[in-house]
Amino acid sequence: MVFEFFRSSGRSTLQEVEDRLAQMVRDGRAVYDAAMSAVFGGGASKKTKKEVKGTDRGINEAQQEVRKALVLHASVAAPIDVPETLVYMSVVKDAERIGDYAKNIYDLAKYGADFTSAPDLEELEAYRDRVGRLIDEAVAVFEARDISRAKELINTADALLDEYDDHVKAAFASTGPASDAVARALFYRFLKRITAHVMNLMTSIVFPIDRLDYYDEAKDDRMP
Amino acid sequence: MDVGHVASDPGAPASRRRASVKVTLVLVLLYLFLVGVGLLECGIGHLGSGFTDSLFHGVHNPIVGLLVGILATVLVQSSSATTSTIVGLVAAGVLSVSDAVPMVMGANIGTTVTNTIVSLAHLRQSREFELAFSAATMHDFFNLLAVAILLPLELTTHLLSTLARDVAQLLSGGASGGTFDSPIKGAVGWGVGRVETTLEAIAGHATAMGVLALLTGLLLVFVTLTFITKNMRALVANRIERTLNAALRRSGTVGILVGTVVTMAVQSSSITTSMLIPLVASGILVLRNAYPITLGANVGTTITALLAALATGEVDALTIAVTHTLFNIGAIAIIYPSTRLRYLPVTMAEKLAAMALRRKPLALTYTLGVFVVMPLLGILILR
Numbered sequence: 001m002v003f004e005f006f007r008s009s010g011r012s013t014l015q016e017v018e019d020r021l022a023q024m025v026r027d028g029r030a031v032y033d034a035a036m037s038a039v040f041g042g043g044a045s046k047k048t049k050k051e052v053k054g055t056d057r058g059i060n061e062a063q064q065e066v067r068k069a070l071v072l073h074a075s076v077a078a079p080i081d082v083p084e085t086l087v088y089m090s091v092v093k094d095a096e097r098i099g100d101y102a103k104n105i106y107d108l109a110k111y112g113a114d115f116t117s118a119p120d121l122e123e124l125e126a127y128r129d130r131v132g133r134l135i136d137e138a139v140a141v142f143e144a145r146d147i148s149r150a151k152e153l154i155n156t157a158d159a160l161l162d163e164y165d166d167h168v169k170a171a172f173a174s175t176g177p178a179s180d181a182v183a184r185a186l187f188y189r190f191l192k193r194i195t196a197h198v199m200n201l202m203t204s205i206v207f208p209i210d211r212l213d214y215y216d217e218a219k220d221d222r223m224p
Numbered sequence: 225m226d227v228g229h230v231a232s233d234p235g236a237p238a239s240r241r242r243a244s245v246k247v248t249l250v251l252v253l254l255y256l257f258l259v260g261v262g263l264l265e266c267g268i269g270h271l272g273s274g275f276t277d278s279l280f281h282g283v284h285n286p287i288v289g290l291l292v293g294i295l296a297t298v299l300v301q302s303s304s305a306t307t308s309t310i311v312g313l314v315a316a317g318v319l320s321v322s323d324a325v326p327m328v329m330g331a332n333i334g335t336t337v338t339n340t341i342v343s344l345a346h347l348r349q350s351r352e353f354e355l356a357f358s359a360a361t362m363h364d365f366f367n368l369l370a371v372a373i374l375l376p377l378e379l380t381t382h383l384l385s386t387l388a389r390d391v392a393q394l395l396s397g398g399a400s401g402g403t404f405d406s407p408i409k410g411a412v413g414w415g416v417g418r419v420e421t422t423l424e425a426i427a428g429h430a431t432a433m434g435v436l437a438l439l440t441g442l443l444l445v446f447v448t449l450t451f452i453t454k455n456m457r458a459l460v461a462n463r464i465e466r467t468l469n470a471a472l473r474r475s476g477t478v479g480i481l482v483g484t485v486v487t488m489a490v491q492s493s494s495i496t497t498s499m500l501i502p503l504v505a506s507g508i509l510v511l512r513n514a515y516p517i518t519l520g521a522n523v524g525t526t527i528t529a530l531l532a533a534l535a536t537g538e539v540d541a542l543t544i545a546v547t548h549t550l551f552n553i554g555a556i557a558i559i560y561p562s563t564r565l566r567y568l569p570v571t572m573a574e575k576l577a578a579m580a581l582r583r584k585p586l587a588l589t590y591t592l593g594v595f596v597v598m599p600l601l602g603i604l605i606l607r
Contacts, residue, residue: 005463005466005467005482005485005489012462013462013465068472071502071506071508072465072472073465074502075500075501075502076457076461076465077465
């Protein structure tokens with residue numbers, strides 16, 4: 001353990017934290033895939049349940065480890081890293097929530113939601129795939145610290161937020177079975193939360209620290 | 225905790241260049257620090273015995289010596305600076321080893337004021353404050369307990385200083401006289417000579433020269449130590465993080481070794497112990513795992529005075545530096561293995577913190593009382 005001091009590592013703590021955050025989002029994507037396979041015909045099998053719960057637990061542990069690493073870094077390192085440390089302390093919550101909301105989608109399957117015979121199956125599958133791609137792109141952009149691609153991704157995702165709201169409103173107005181309306185309302189609501197957390201991850205590359213979590217707010221409530 | 229995979233870093237060459245510059249800077253600062261210690265010795269030589277005798281009148285009383293050590297370290301907030309100055313004064317022959325021993329013990333107590341002040345920053349958050357103040361004051365209580373055991377032992381048997389003299393003679397190649405050949409002294413002597421020549425041109429007579437050399441020496445010691453610590457901290461921050469991270473869930477000997485190595489690297493026990501305060505306050509590091517790291521910090525911080533002593537080429541100077549090291553190792557050897565004594569400082573610190581939590585002004589009263597008022601009053605009364 002003392003030899004740890006003499007061991008050479010090419011990576012700084014913040015670089016290792018960035019790697020860990022990216023891995024957390026990738027793990028969130030794995031939970032998302034498992035949850036989607038459950039609501040799109042696979043059902044809430046024991047195997048899927050184990051996969052979803054296990055990966056989500058790993059993400060939660062990673063969140064704690066990242067927070068510890070950041071407090072340790074803040075205690076040891078020079079004040080020059082304070083903004084990045086605070087940004088990552090906030091972003092780690094977003095990285096964790098992606099897996100969390102994906103797990104909530106899995107819970108829909110557990111409660112009986114199954115979209116395989118839905119009349120709007122194609123549209124639901126299209127949203128599933130778009131959000132999946134959004135998560136993948138967000139990881140790549142975060143790792144590359146690509147500001148211009150991050151801005152593009154934020155704009156793309158921002159447009160999706162309005163579409164989700166329209167679908168939730170439609171579910172409220174639905175005259176069909178309540179179980180279908182509830183499943184859809186929650187499905188779009190969870191997709192909205194996943195999208196918002198992906199956008200927050202992108203804001204850590206683009207925005208100053210005071211504007212983090214900007215996309216957690218509805219458009220009307222956002223500070224200029 | 226491993227927070228990620230290892231990948232190639234495009235910024236690595238620039239980072240290596242920055243590190244090389246910092247290493248060079250630290251080496252230059254270290255040389256200037258040793259020149260500073262040499263100038264203390266040179267300045268005292270010019271002032272004459274009458275002046276220095278009056279300056280150190282009173283420190284023959286070991287309690288006064290102890291209190292002077294506390295107060296001087298509180299003022300400069302660095303036991304390395306105080307002990308290196310003491311080493312310089314012993315090398316110059318104005319302080320005897322026996323007079324200097326209580327002073328280095330006092331420096332050990334005085335250095336804990338820094339993390340106690342750091343802990344006061346948590347005053348507004350009750351739970352955090354209780355943990356932070358416990359973490360800071362367990363170091364105070366350990367050092368007070370160490371002095372309570374080892375100072376009477378030293379005064380009655382001279383055990384520490386006798387053992388230290390044997391070690392010093394061994395380190396100096398068996399020198400039987402007052403001096404030994406030190407390659408560091410030769411290199412430092414050149415720098416001291418250059419500064420001395422410059423100061424002689426400015427000062428008119430021996431006393432002015434002595435005062436100038438003494439002030440320049442003190443300034444060099446304090447300023448260079450500050451920047452050495454700052455640069456070393458930046459240079460090894462990543463290594464410290466990894467090491468502390470690995471030690472978070474470990475206690476005992478490993479913690480002592482971690483504290484020693486980290487403190488040797490940053491050349492300041494205050495830096496090491498102050499880094500632990502927010503970790504304990506936030507609950508990441510438990511108090512009993514932080515405790516051995518603070519004990520290791522006591523040992524690690526003695527490296528600076530040892531280095532300064534090697535540059536003086538005086539056996540007495542090396543003896544007092546080794547005494548400082550043996551005092552800290554001895555304190556751990558006596559207190560830590562005993563199941564009754566080991567956690568006594570932690571328990572006392574927890575009790576004090578619980579009291580301070582109920583009456584927060586007590587924290588400030590304790591800090592000012594132990595580190596400023598009591599030493600000051602003691603010196604005024606006993607001197």
